Amino acid sequence: MKMMTIREAISNALREEMDRDDDVFIMGEEVGVWGGTYAVTRGFYDDYGERRVRDTPISEMAIVGAATGAAMNGLRPVAELMTINFAFVAMDAIVNHAAKVRYMFGGQFTVPLVIRTTTGGGRQLGATHSHSPEAIFAHFPGLYIACPSNAYDAYGMLKASIRDDNPVMFVEHSTLYQKRAEVPVDDPDFMLPIGKSNIAREGSDVTLVSYSKGVHIALEAAEQLEKDGVSAEVVDLRWLRPLDTDLFIESFKKTNRMVVVDEGYPMFGVASEITAQVMDHAFDWMDAPVKRVSAEDAPLPYSRELEQMALPDAEKVVKAVKEIVY
Amino acid sequence: MADLSKDTLLDMYRNMVVIRRLEEKSAELYQQGLIGGFLHLYIGQEATGVGAVWALGEDDHVITAYRDHGIAVSIGIEPKYILAEMMGKTTGVSKGKGGSMHLADKDKHFWGGYAIVGGHLPLATGLALRARYKDENFAVLCLMGDGSTNIGYFHESLNMSAVWDLPVVWMIENNQYGMGTAVDRASGETELVKRAVGYGMKEGPRVDGMDVLAVYDATKEALEYAKKNGPILMESLTYRFVGHSMGDPERYRTKEEVHEYQEGDPIRIFGDKLIGEHKVTQEQLDVFDREARDLINEAVEFATNSPNPEFDDLFVDIYS
Ligand SMILES: Cc1ncc(C[n+]2csc(CCOP(=O)(O)OP(=O)(O)O)c2C)c(N)n1
Numbered sequence: 001m002k003m004m005t006i007r008e009a010i011s012n013a014l015r016e017e018m019d020r021d022d023d024v025f026i027m028g029e030e031v032g033v034w035g036g037t038y039a040v041t042r043g044f045y046d047d048y049g050e051r052r053v054r055d056t057p058i059s060e061m062a063i064v065g066a067a068t069g070a071a072m073n074g075l076r077p078v079a080e081l082m083t084i085n086f087a088f089v090a091m092d093a094i095v096n097h098a099a100k101v102r103y104m105f106g107g108q109f110t111v112p113l114v115i116r117t118t119t120g121g122g123r124q125l126g127a128t129h130s131h132s133p134e135a136i137f138a139h140f141p142g143l144y145i146a147c148p149s150n151a152y153d154a155y156g157m158l159k160a161s162i163r164d165d166n167p168v169m170f171v172e173h174s175t176l177y178q179k180r181a182e183v184p185v186d187d188p189d190f191m192l193p194i195g196k197s198n199i200a201r202e203g204s205d206v207t208l209v210s211y212s213k214g215v216h217i218a219l220e221a222a223e224q225l226e227k228d229g230v231s232a233e234v235v236d237l238r239w240l241r242p243l244d245t246d247l248f249i250e251s252f253k254k255t256n257r258m259v260v261v262d263e264g265y266p267m268f269g270v271a272s273e274i275t276a277q278v279m280d281h282a283f284d285w286m287d288a289p290v291k292r293v294s295a296e297d298a299p300l301p302y303s304r305e306l307e308q309m310a311l312p313d314a315e316k317v318v319k320a321v322k323e324i325v326y
Numbered sequence: 327m328a329d330l331s332k333d334t335l336l337d338m339y340r341n342m343v344v345i346r347r348l349e350e351k352s353a354e355l356y357q358q359g360l361i362g363g364f365l366h367l368y369i370g371q372e373a374t375g376v377g378a379v380w381a382l383g384e385d386d387h388v389i390t391a392y393r394d395h396g397i398a399v400s401i402g403i404e405p406k407y408i409l410a411e412m413m414g415k416t417t418g419v420s421k422g423k424g425g426s427m428h429l430a431d432k433d434k435h436f437w438g439g440y441a442i443v444g445g446h447l448p449l450a451t452g453l454a455l456r457a458r459y460k461d462e463n464f465a466v467l468c469l470m471g472d473g474s475t476n477i478g479y480f481h482e483s484l485n486m487s488a489v490w491d492l493p494v495v496w497m498i499e500n501n502q503y504g505m506g507t508a509v510d511r512a513s514g515e516t517e518l519v520k521r522a523v524g525y526g527m528k529e530g531p532r533v534d535g536m537d538v539l540a541v542y543d544a545t546k547e548a549l550e551y552a553k554k555n556g557p558i559l560m561e562s563l564t565y566r567f568v569g570h571s572m573g574d575p576e577r578y579r580t581k582e583e584v585h586e587y588q589e590g591d592p593i594r595i596f597g598d599k600l601i602g603e604h605k606v607t608q609e610q611l612d613v614f615d616r617e618a619r620d621l622i623n624e625a626v627e628f629a630t631n632s633p634n635p636e637f638d639d640l641f642v643d644i645y646s
Pocket residue numbers: 393441442443444470471472473474475477501503504505570
């Protein structure tokens with residue numbers, strides 16, 4: 001075990017997988033000479049050269065499309081989209097091609113592709129650069145969506161994603177890169193199973209379900225709630241697809257109350273889906289309506305104060321919990 | 327000029343006839359409601375598909391758009407597996423999941439037909455990346471319609487292939503229309519190969535797409551070039567004798583125009599050449615035609631008798 005940031009954990013995972021398998025390579029905008037927009041691949045270009053660390057033109061459609069073609073033809077690309085906001089430009093390549101070529105051709109092709117990208121608001125980047133649209137991608141069968149909240153998970157989930165034969169969108173939160181945790185870097189084969197979520201904190205009165213940055217908000221809320229005598233369990237989904245329904249349903253059957261924390265928009269989002277799953281699988285265990293704490297239903301503004309008001313925070317979560325725990 | 331044996335020439339002719347008969351039959355099946363979805367026929371363009379695919383070496387690859395039946399036949403997929411796919415049967419090349427627009431055979435290095443205009447272009451870039459990454463000696467032939475030169479995929483994929491010197495032969499099957507829009511109503515520069523200049527890419531020929539041997543020669547040369555140097559953009563000038571897809575009222579062109587092109591039917595041109603220059607008789611060609619009809623009829627029977635997929639198949643092959 002070694003204490004490190006999410007950035008370092010991801011960087012380590014990438015290096016180990018590249019060292020292990022020559023077919024693993026990196027491509028994307030500014031991944032090479034620049035060292036990665038979020039400095040995740042700093043030093044890679046010098047260490048691995050331009051064959052394996054490939055700077056691309058500003059061509060999101062071709063980054064995802066070419067990475068998909070390379071994966072179909074036996075390579076294992078880790079393609080980087082600088083931020084998830086630019087994934088909209090590559091939507092067709094992701095949704096119609098990476099996710100579907102296997103199915104559409106009767107299983108003839110495999111797509112061992114990882115698309116790494118960053119998500120999230122809170123940095124005053126304005127409406128076009130502050131999206132948290134993971135839910136959109138989780139809509140489509142054929143993709144896996146990874147949303148790690150901490151360094152330990154990021155490390156184990158990325159290694160699993162690279163070794164898996166399916167296309168994975170690996171979504172890193174841009175405000176979490178400096179978060180530290182113990183990471184088992186001494187085990188080169190450490191991996192976290194795809195589609196398994198995690199209890200980040202045990203509790204008995206209410207279940208807080210979240211992922212990525214939302215987990216930290218939920219944990220902060222849980223601390224505050226504890227002072228008020230409310231015991232909150234926090235479920236970290238880790239993956240939006242495959243969605244580990246079992247774990248949060250099990251937790252809900254214990255607490256009978258739930259608040260879902262989600263940085264995406266409230267409509268048609270992750271929180272909506274979790275809520276529907278509870279209706280499907282645990283209606284009889286419900287003691288209060290499931291609550292959603294999402295971003296406000298407005299584009300993200302530039303103003304620092306206004307943007308913070310638009311995003312979920314611990315205070316909003318505590319308030320939502322108090323509405324249903326009585 | 328192509329240095330092909332008489333037997334090979336006859337096989338190429340046969341190939342063209344099989345495509346034509348397959349297309350006529352699929353139109354019939356479509357009208358009977360036995361084929362559904364969109365159906366885009368290759369009638370008129372056979373010389374392009376056959377010439378281009380026959381130029382491929384053993385290690386080369388091909389990928390195309392939804393007008394893919396001719397490529398599927400040329401690469402060697404038996405018509406029965408093609409028709410079974412069109413009829414949505416489990417015995418189809420894509421197990422009934424793809425339909426007419428999504429034929430593929432990975433073992434034959436045919437990476438499929440794609441229904442999103444331009445969507446397969448970056449896939450070709452990526453397929454070719456392997457050659458440079460692993461220092462392997464192959465090229466990827468990427469066929470596309472004239473219409474696909476105006477979608478962003480074209481720009482991004484060709485540019486990336488040029489930056490990385492990838493062995494791709496980008497071949498535009500210029501059949502003069504994208505659905506109902508003529509090339510000069512869709513492209514500022516109508517000599518489409520000139521786009522190559524903007525990417526610092528080799529500008530290839532505009533070959534007579536009705537002459538199967540001309541297409542063969544030009545493709546062969548382009549593949550060699552691509553393996554050694556990097557991408558090349560070429561055009562095959564052709565024409566589809568039928569509508570864009572089934573039920574196209576064809577308001578965008580005159581019957582006279584179509585008839586004029588039909589005078590230059592690529593199968594007849596090649597047949598005449600075989601008779602004139604290779605001592606083949608009309609009777610021999612007629613035999614090929616009968617054999618092709620028989621082959622297609624047997625294929626229909628095979629497809630008809632094949633099972634439909636079942637509910638559980640819905641969830642097969644979403645993930646590996
Ligand atoms: C991105 C996208 N836009 C629109 C369509 C609808 N569409 C299908 S075929 C076609 C025309 C394409 O023409 P061309 O590339 O010349 O190929 P051809 O049909 O002539 O073989 C259009 C517009 C599509 N399939 N994909």
